[in-house]
Amino acid sequence: MAQKEMLGTSLEGINPTYTYKVVLLGSTSVGKSSLAYRYVKNDFKESLPTVGCSFFTQTLNLEVATVKLEIWDTAGQEKYHSVCHLYYRGAHAALVIYDIANKETLNRAKLWLTDLEKEFLPDEIVIALVGNKLDLAAEREVTTEEGEEFARTKGLLFMETSAKSNHQVNDIFMAIAQELLQREQEKAHAPSPHGRSTVTLGESKARTGCCRL
Template sequence: MSSIRGGDFNQKIDYVFKVVLIGDSAVGKSQLLSRFARNQFSLDSKATIGVEFQTKTLEIDNKTVKAQIWDTAGQERYRAVTSAYYRGAVGAMLVYDMTKRQTFDNMARWLEELRRHADKNIVVMLIGNKCDLGNLRAVPREDAEEFAQRENLFFMETSALESTNVETAFLTILIEIYRIISKKTLSANGEPDANGSAGLLKGTRIIVPNQEPPIQKQGGCCGGSS
């Protein structure tokens, strides 16, 4: 089980992981980022113009990891930034508003764009945001789970307003990235490759009390049961 510690560290940065947030406008991408990076939520948040990013430093298994989280405007007129936005990303969060069916229906298009521009091994999580508005639900959890399993994605429902599952979602994707990058580092150093070292690096697990574990993508091994 991995040890995880948040905060600012004076020691050298071992890894920088770029994670992008994508999805329609007004689904809560900026609020998710603000909640994770600064534990803040603003009721009068304005639409993102262009691209913004924030960082948060974590310690995973005694390695210092800087998460660089990029947030982009969901409006079509800002789509020209696409290729630069995805360049170098090792993780992505596909965010929809669970009270607005159209934002979920558009996930297939966002995923197609992501796969066209990003690295094929990018770690992707589907996020159904605004789960605090359960009485307004327009996207059944089963629909999202089916989509996530079909596309081999992690899945979690969150509430940036109530801070439900936000940290868990980000940590899950960052831990999975760390697990994959660690294997690649071992392989590059002449140690056992991903197959030979599976027993060594497998089984990363995050336990957060009173929060639902994410639905696992096929072959995933973090966030829920290993």
């Protein structure tokens, strides 16, 4: 569950602040660090491979709440794979990232997803599949439809991004934040008569259409 504190914002009432841990997973060179740097600093930086883990923070002042994202950028090299679970333990959300111009990175992303499924109960964590490096569309090896279909079968958020051109970088983190807030609201209310799960509630907005937030 997210850390929560109450902050007075105006005479109209009190808005909550939620702090969420978000981990970035994927093979080396798929652009995890560049994606985080673009989102937090609004700049593009070609990064050397991450050693261990890097840490970023970003605050979103939304209408219903303030959301603080603690973004953990994990190393993608195979030699760090066995210890990466130490970094994503306790995470509220994960971005599983692949390079659209490198089919093998999607296969590796599927292995990261398997790791998450071992670590977390179903619906315990919000997961987004992210096809990065859309600026390399001319060299594409993974079609948008292939990424969408895999995300759909697993109940994941899905979006294609480019850290270099800043395409939909803010959108994917906003989709994560909105999904986390939606789950907070659902926990605060009694289950609906239809007994719909959080995955079902999010599907129409996020699974198939989050690219257009």
